[in-house]
Amino acid sequence: MELGFTQEQEMFRESVRRFMAKECTREYIRACSDNDRFPSELYAKMAAQGWMGIPFPEAYGGAGLGPIELAIFLEEAGYGWYGAGSSYFTTVVLGGYNILLYGTEAQKREFIPKIVSGEVKTAFALSEPNVGSDAASVELFAAEEGDHFVLNGQKMFTTCAHVADHIVTVTRTIRQPERKHHGITIFLVDARSPGIEIRPLKQLGRTATHTNEVFYRDVRVPRERMMGTLHEGWTGLNQGLGVERMSVAMMYAGTAQAIVDYAVRYAKDRRQFGQPISKFQAVQHKLADMQMKADIARLLGYRVAWMLSAGLPCFKEMSMAKLYASEALFDIANNGVQVMGGYGVLEEYDMELFFRDSRIGMIGAGASEIQRTIIAKQMGL
Numbered sequence: 368m369e370l371g372f373t374q375e376q377e378m379f380r381e382s383v384r385r386f387m388a389k390e391c392t393r394e395y396i397r398a399c400s401d402n403d404r405f406p407s408e409l410y411a412k413m414a415a416q417g418w419m420g421i422p423f424p425e426a427y428g429g430a431g432l433g434p435i436e437l438a439i440f441l442e443e444a445g446y447g448w449y450g451a452g453s454s455y456f457t458t459v460v461l462g463g464y465n466i467l468l469y470g471t472e473a474q475k476r477e478f479i480p481k482i483v484s485g486e487v488k489t490a491f492a493l494s495e496p497n498v499g500s501d502a503a504s505v506e507l508f509a510a511e512e513g514d515h516f517v518l519n520g521q522k523m524f525t526t527c528a529h530v531a532d533h534i535v536t537v538t539r540t541i542r543q544p545e546r547k548h549h550g551i552t553i554f555l556v557d558a559r560s561p562g563i564e565i566r567p568l569k570q571l572g573r574t575a576t577h578t579n580e581v582f583y584r585d586v587r588v589p590r591e592r593m594m595g596t597l598h599e600g601w602t603g604l605n606q607g608l609g610v611e612r613m614s615v616a617m618m619y620a621g622t623a624q625a626i627v628d629y630a631v632r633y634a635k636d637r638r639q640f641g642q643p644i645s646k647f648q649a650v651q652h653k654l655a656d657m658q659m660k661a662d663i664a665r666l667l668g669y670r671v672a673w674m675l676s677a678g679l680p681c682f683k684e685m686s687m688a689k690l691y692a693s694e695a696l697f698d699i700a701n702n703g704v705q706v707m708g709g710y711g712v713l714e715e716y717d718m719e720l721f722f723r724d725s726r727i728g729m730i731g732a733g734a735s736e737i738q739r740t741i742i743a744k745q746m747g748l
């Protein structure tokens with residue numbers, strides 16, 4: 368495994384880090400987070416840098432870069448603010464990358480350039496009120512009617528649906544298939560179609576890119592908006608999992624490092640018993656563990672990025688990366704609060720927000736229990 372980065376990659380990292388430090392100010396983060404407000408200005412500026420194009424071929428207006436550059440970007444975005452990474456991830460990875468993998472040629476030509484320019488945002492709707500971890504049991508039904516499909520049902524937890532122009536919607540197209548993984552079809556649904564209703568959900572953290580309920584009532588979707596093969600949508604979904612899990616793992620690794628750095632600064636500054644609390648071995652050990660976990664998260668994420676670039680199968684490794692990074696992130700935030708004592712839970716400090724934003728990682732994009740089951744299966748258990 369290649370552990371170093373090229374000079375170009377280092378320069379790229381540096382420029383993303385500088386950008387995030389400038390744009391993700393405490394005031395901006397709070398203004399978005401406290402008001403459930405999508406960071407539109409930040410999003411537009413990231414697009415202006417050309418970063419939405421990282422994983423896309425130049426033929427579709429992309430930058431033609433690979434998984435390692437995507438991993439670097441998301442690590443640095445996560446370091447700056449989860450909201451930078453999350454707003455990017457929802458459109459570029461969950462939307463654009465899925466279109467690239469199994470959209471039609473016409474869809475790629477129409478949508479990817481608009482995603483790259485920042486003109487089009489997407490959301491990804493798989494989960495439903497009765498369909499969470501058991502994702503293949505999707506119920507929202509798409510009935511074929513001539514050159515259209517008519518969608519009826521409800522989606523749940525659709526991140527950023529309220530700002531999306533199009534919603535990648537996973538539907539059932541055979542009511543009672545022999546296997547639940549069959550009879551699933553994916554559509555790129557115009558979010559402003561008649562019959563779509565989007566209701567924001569109030570949640571614990573990550574409020575700037577919050578989730579939504581999406582209701583579909585007789586929503587007519589033209590056949591040319593079908594992504595991939597009729598009834599075989601599950602196969603398409605699986606193709607995108609490597610990049611998806613690597614991306615969230617790298618975002619979490621970046622945020623984990625931001626929390627460690629914040630806690631270290633605080634511990635060096637805060638004095639008790641006549642000296643900085645960073646001089647107490649109990650605090651040092653906590654910080655050492657936090658740093659080690661952030662490093663492991665990062666390494667597991669880059670291992671997947673490297674395996675993806677080398678075209679190697681990494682089903683087990685991608686679940687490990689996502690699982691470890693999400694649990695490490697929450698553990699680091701939890702210990703970060705402890706290092707800060709009472710100040711760790713005050714809104715006046717960043718740790719309180721880090722703590723709330725980090726809890727959700729162990730649930731979204733496949734809960735920890737499901738990731739462990741996947742790893743165990745890959746171990747032949």
Ligand SMILES: Cc1cc2nc3c(=O)[nH]c(=O)nc-3n(C[C@H](O)[C@H](O)[C@H](O)COP(=O)(O)OP(=O)(O)OC[C@H]3O[C@@H](n4cnc5c(N)ncnc54)[C@H](O)[C@@H]3O)c2cc1C
Binds near residue numbers: 493526737
């Ligand atoms: C912030 C956030 C953003 C999200 N964004 C999106 C999005 O953009 N698009 C989208 O489609 N979905 C999204 N989701 C939904 C997310 O994918 C689901 O929440 C997740 O898959 C778990 O489903 P559930 O919440 O229904 O929990 P359930 O599936 O009901 O699980 C509840 C508990 O039971 C456990 N459990 C379930 N089955 C098993 C099993 N077989 N073995 C062991 N334990 C099990 C789970 O691990 C969990 O601990 C988001 C969720 C959150 C919280």
